[in-house]
Amino acid sequence: MVNQTGKATLTFGDKELELPIYTPTAGPDVIDITKLYAQGGVFTYDPGFTSTASCDSTITFIDGEKGELLHRGYPIDQLAEKSHFLEVCYLLLYGHLPTAAEIDDFEYRVTRHTMVHEQMTKFYSGFRRDAHPMAIMVGVVGAMSAFYHDSTDIADPWQREVASIRMIAKMPTIAAMAYKYTIGQPFVYPRNDLDYASNFLNMCFSVPAEEYMPNPILSRAMDRIFTLHADHEQNASTSTVRLAGSSGANPFACVAAGIACLWGPAHGGANQACLEMLKEIGSVDRIPEFIARAKDKDDPFRLMGFGHRVYKNFDPRAKVMKQSADEVLDLLGIEDNPTLQVAKELEKQALEDPYFTEKKLFPNVDFYSGIILEAMGFPTAMFTPIFALSRTVGWISQWKEMLTDPGQKIGRPRQLYTGDTLRDYVDVEKR
Numbered sequence: 001m002v003n004q005t006g007k008a009t010l011t012f013g014d015k016e017l018e019l020p021i022y023t024p025t026a027g028p029d030v031i032d033i034t035k036l037y038a039q040g041g042v043f044t045y046d047p048g049f050t051s052t053a054s055c056d057s058t059i060t061f062i063d064g065e066k067g068e069l070l071h072r073g074y075p076i077d078q079l080a081e082k083s084h085f086l087e088v089c090y091l092l093l094y095g096h097l098p099t100a101a102e103i104d105d106f107e108y109r110v111t112r113h114t115m116v117h118e119q120m121t122k123f124y125s126g127f128r129r130d131a132h133p134m135a136i137m138v139g140v141v142g143a144m145s146a147f148y149h150d151s152t153d154i155a156d157p158w159q160r161e162v163a164s165i166r167m168i169a170k171m172p173t174i175a176a177m178a179y180k181y182t183i184g185q186p187f188v189y190p191r192n193d194l195d196y197a198s199n200f201l202n203m204c205f206s207v208p209a210e211e212y213m214p215n216p217i218l219s220r221a222m223d224r225i226f227t228l229h230a231d232h233e234q235n236a237s238t239s240t241v242r243l244a245g246s247s248g249a250n251p252f253a254c255v256a257a258g259i260a261c262l263w264g265p266a267h268g269g270a271n272q273a274c275l276e277m278l279k280e281i282g283s284v285d286r287i288p289e290f291i292a293r294a295k296d297k298d299d300p301f302r303l304m305g306f307g308h309r310v311y312k313n314f315d316p317r318a319k320v321m322k323q324s325a326d327e328v329l330d331l332l333g334i335e336d337n338p339t340l341q342v343a344k345e346l347e348k349q350a351l352e353d354p355y356f357t358e359k360k361l362f363p364n365v366d367f368y369s370g371i372i373l374e375a376m377g378f379p380t381a382m383f384t385p386i387f388a389l390s391r392t393v394g395w396i397s398q399w400k401e402m403l404t405d406p407g408q409k410i411g412r413p414r415q416l417y418t419g420d421t422l423r424d425y426v427d428v429e430k431r
């Protein structure tokens with residue numbers, strides 16, 4: 001917990017309360033209201049948590065006004081350019097960039113946990129073939145707690161560590177199996193001689209009938225997508241994981257809860273929704289029509305991949321993603337990709353429109369990621385599972401941080417009740 005640097009005075013009715021103010025290492029000051037109810041008998045009201053810090057954390061910082069994202073202080077664009085996903089995992093989990101020996105050891109540990117319990121393969125066959133892979137992910141990851149009993153005791157630091165490594169290692173296997181299941185192809189076992197991203201591509205795209213070698217440039221692009229999604233401080237799914245974990249639930253159950261939350265189109269599901277929207281627009285001449293719809297208060301349509309609760313400037317991840325989209329399409333020899341053309345022109349026209357600039361709506365990470373993933377060969381339904389596998393390290397790092405916080409307690413918000421007050425039960429014949 002940061003030190004108190006000031007105090008705020010809150011006056012209401014005949015009460016005057018002094019509330020501590022803390023100054024974080026970055027970001028706005030925070031007023032501590034934890035004693036507000038005990039001392040003042042009132043709650044605060046903040047649906048959607050627009051002004052509420054739910055925890056203190058040392059992992060990730062976003063400056064939404066500047067469009068800056070830092071993991072343990074390191075900017076995401078530097079990590080995307082110079083680092084790689086497993087190194088970023090290490091950084092998020094342990095707080096520092098690893099030495100050569102530390103990363104070797106970490107990679108060794110992760111790659112020795114990539115297989116899933118063989119019995120888990122049977123679990124998949126309980127799903128319909130047309131199940132959304134996110135539905136399968138929620139079920140299978142939740143079921144991990146039924147397979148890995150030796151890493152569900154959250155009071156044991158060693159078991160927490162083993163569960164963390166297991167999840168980072170197995171999530172690509174689980175996501176790839178979900179994909180293979182829905183297309184009716186045999187599961188492909190992980191290959192520990194491949195790097196993390198290449199192994200995932202191999203499990204998704206190879207078949208037993210022929211040799212497959214992931215293109216190193218595509219592996220790099222895949223790794224960058226993982227890196228760009230690795231963590232994003234107290235977003236909806238991470239807060240879900242923390243809330244689930246605050247009751248003492250095991251880590252697999254908590255991550256399953258995070259996956260369920262991520263699925264929604266306002267969050268991780270936006271990458272699928274965005275590509276579908278770009279395809280529906282189809283050609284640049286139809287862009288004004290869709291922009292008009294997004295601006296129309298009576299039309300629920302929104303520009304998917306646009307806007308963010310925290311960023312009021314460019315999402316730094318979107319910039320890297322846009323550059324990556326150009327590189328990948330170029331590598332694959334996909335010239336004049338109509339979806340990319342629509343995306344670029346849509347971005348341009350939206351950013352020239354006062355509706356978007358005044359509301360500070362900019363492209364977010366999901367705006368270009370779908371174009372890359374589709375070019376790599378992934379169907380849209382796999383976009384959000386790929387986000388989930390990338391975000392797993394963030395969920396786990398935040399969950400571990402929460403459990404080692406000495407002041408940790410169950411998360412339990414209050415409410416502003418607007419329902420009926422006490423009334424007597426009415427027998428059915430009198431209603």
Ligand code: ACO
Pocket residue numbers: 265266267268270294295301302303304305306307308309310359361364365366
């Ligand atoms: N298109 C059109 N208008 C928008 C959009 C959009 N994409 N996003 C926000 N607005 C408008 C809203 O209508 C609202 O206008 P109003 O003030 O006139 O009522 C204003 O901008 C503020 O929007 P809110 O929904 O209040 O902002 P909030 O912070 O709650 O929502 C969110 C953020 C959910 C990301 C929103 O911008 C959105 O729905 N975007 C599209 C979905 C998307 O891309 N989600 C991915 C987010 S990133 C991630 O999870 C990885």
